[in-house]
Amino acid sequence: MLKALIFDVDGTLAETEDLHRQAFNRAFAELGLPWHWDEALYADLLTVMGGKERLAHYIDTQHAPEAKALRGLSPEIHARKTVAYGALVAEIGLPLRPGIARLIAEARAAGIRLAVATTTSRPNVDRLLAANFPPDAAPFDVIAAGDEAKRKKPAPDVFLLALAGLNVAASEAVAFEDSAAGISSARAAGLPVLATRSRYTDSHRLDGAFSAVSDLGEPDRPHRHIAGVAWPGGVVDLAGLIRWHETLDGQSTPVQAIGTNR
Incomplete structure (x- = not known):
């Protein structure tokens, strides 16, 4: 689940x-x-x-x-x-990437817990959230920031902190990353990873992600599929993630090898 x-x-x-x-x-x-x-x-x-x-x-x-x-x-x-x-x-200003606010809203409405796992410092996370969410309405249940982790990505430490804070197993969560080091970190923590390319990681290999897309997409602005699992209409939504997650059925996470396709 x-x-x-x-x-x-x-x-x-x-x-x-x-x-x-x-x-x-x-x-x-x-x-x-x-x-x-x-x-x-x-x-x-x-x-x-x-x-x-x-x-x-x-x-x-x-x-x-x-x-x-x-x-x-x-x-x-x-x-x-x-x-x-x-x-x-x-x-x-610093707007969220396409599809992020939508997926977060869908998750909150469905009772899905949310966390941040980042190598950046906590003040930087707080500023980003303050720029995009009303005061006292940040959606994340847990924020695991870089200064709290003993080792930085690609070590799994920060994702393990997030999982511990959420009190969920890695098999019960999905991670979202944009870099090779981030994917390695999440996978080392046992998490399946959905990867999006960003401005500074456009040439990164995305090995280990089960799906790679340009961004999460919006109904009127579908994303570009890169490799791995494809999403109907070019939009990653909660219903699609749940359907994909159900196919795991307690087995090892199927991981696609994703290269530098663009």
Whole structure:
């Protein structure tokens, strides 16, 4: 029986990644650092999961001679970046990706529990939710954020935290992800994964997802099917997810190998 849906945040709930990139650049400028992360560089840095870890990787690989001193500055850089991200969300807005609000509403109406499992920090999650849901009406029962997990994705820790908070088994839930590392994380926790491509993961392999689509789709804006399970009308809805989940019938999750089809 399907009891819960668990969502990644960055690139899955919303196209947040470029705001994170811009926020890092604002933090660099505030501190007088002559650094600028363009889109191509940031796409490469996204292979490192977690903003703090991404910054440390950049320092170690691009500024090795002064890495020790710069590491000491990292907490202030990241703190300023978090503030800058919140300001950007307030200035620009950050809408949910197609189909997300619809599926969340369907799940809430049906009594399906909802969770977030993300490598981003809790303040970033809170800002996204505040921008898209009324005060005190955020729909998630559990938010498992990056700072709470011992290991970042692709380790399963954050999804295991979400499952524990929901008090459901992995066989009773479906995860939603947009990246190869995220899919690996969810699968390592025993979860079946529905993958959507995002701006910065368009070239990622999606091995391990049972279905891959451009987004969840809306009745008037159907998604593009990529591979695996197809959804009638180009829309991933709760009824379709329940029907798919019922086909598992207690057996091992059938997992499609999904490559770089576009």
